Amino acid sequence: MNLVGYFFRSSIGRKILMAATGAILIGFVVGHLVGNLQIFSHPDKINGYAQFLHQLGPLLWVARIGLLVAVVIHIWAATVLTLENKRARGPVAYGFKHTIRATLASRTMRLTGYVVLAFIVYHLAHFTLGAAQSGTFKANLPKYTMAQDYAVAGFPVVKAGTQVDDVYSMVAHGFQSPAVSLFYIVAVGLLSFHLLHGFDSLFQTLGWRSHRWAGALRAVAVAFCLAYFAGNLAIPGAVLAGQVKPRAVAAATR
Numbered sequence: 001m002n003l004v005g006y007f008f009r010s011s012i013g014r015k016i017l018m019a020a021t022g023a024i025l026i027g028f029v030v031g032h033l034v035g036n037l038q039i040f041s042h043p044d045k046i047n048g049y050a051q052f053l054h055q056l057g058p059l060l061w062v063a064r065i066g067l068l069v070a071v072v073i074h075i076w077a078a079t080v081l082t083l084e085n086k087r088a089r090g091p092v093a094y095g096f097k098h099t100i101r102a103t104l105a106s107r108t109m110r111l112t113g114y115v116v117l118a119f120i121v122y123h124l125a126h127f128t129l130g131a132a133q134s135g136t137f138k139a140n141l142p143k144y145t146m147a148q149d150y151a152v153a154g155f156p157v158v159k160a161g162t163q164v165d166d167v168y169s170m171v172a173h174g175f176q177s178p179a180v181s182l183f184y185i186v187a188v189g190l191l192s193f194h195l196l197h198g199f200d201s202l203f204q205t206l207g208w209r210s211h212r213w214a215g216a217l218r219a220v221a222v223a224f225c226l227a228y229f230a231g232n233l234a235i236p237g238a239v240l241a242g243q244v245k246p247r248a249v250a251a252a253t254r
Contacts, residue, residue, distance in 0.1 A: 011084060014077040019205040021074040022198050028067055029191070033231050036171070039244060040234075043168040048150025051164040052157045075117065118187075142166040142247070169246035172239050176246075181236035192229040196221055 007013035038045035053060055144166040149156040158164070175181045199221040238244040 011081065014081055015205045017073055018077040018081070019202045021070040021077070022202050024067070024070045025074065026195065026198070026202075029195075030228070033228065036235060037231060039168060039171055040238070042147075043144060043166070043247065044146055044148050044150060046168050046171070047144050047164050047166060048146060048158040050167040051146075051162065052150060052152060055157065071117075071120070142169050144168070144247075166247065171235070172244050172246045175236040175239035175244075178240065181240055184236050185233055188232040189229055192225040192232075195228065196225045199224065 007017050035049050036046070038049055056063075142165075143163050146158055146160050146162045146164060148160050150158040175184070200218065203217060235244075
């Protein structure tokens with residue numbers, strides 16, 4: 001059996017695939033949040049950031065396809081492992097459920113995973129494709145002229161004077177709907193809950209967890225997930241509180 005076949009055909013291999021793809025997805029959601037938090041800075045920041053990503057062209061699509069492959073493999077491995085566990089238990093249900101040591105996060109991994117998948121699909125439709133934006137705003141996506149250079153690692157990648165899509169206003173407009181903001185908050189809360197167990201499982205699968213520092217690892221995982229949730233909560237929260245507004249609204253009420 002070759003190495004690729006081993007990963008896809010054996011339980012241990014599938015667990016490693018889940019851990020590896022999970023690590024990739026954790027890196028993505030953290031980077032995504034850091035980029036989105038630029039909404040609290042000058043509009044040049046998040047608009048320049050979005051334009052920089054668009055300028056990557058084929059490289060951006062390579063990254064998107066890579067993430068999509070990671071998501072598909074992660075879901076496939078989780079589903080197959082779940083079915084294997086059910087078959088191993090057999091048709092006779094346990095008289096007593098051994099869930100005392102299992103955390104709530106671990107017992108709800110499959111449910112939160114499917115909700116997170118629905119959230120990803122809607123998030124892409126909402127902000128990446130613009131399909132879920134209101135008709136008027138979608139048809140008249142405002143443009144923004146960069147007032148200053150946008151730099152990455154000290155190198156200007158979007159020059160001042162460049163006309164770009166006004167992502168700042170798009171995000172602010174999108175979260176003005178309480179229903180949309182509530183959905184995002186609940187979904188990101190479930191994603192954070194999903195990450196809580198995933199973070200633990202990642203280290204255990206890769207053999208990086210020991211009894212000696214399991215408690216410290218758990219504390220780090222909890223702190224990480226709380227910080228991630230708070231960061232994502234801050235964006236729709238600031239829009240609903242009127243602290244972040246589409247530029248046209250902000251100018252009219254200044």
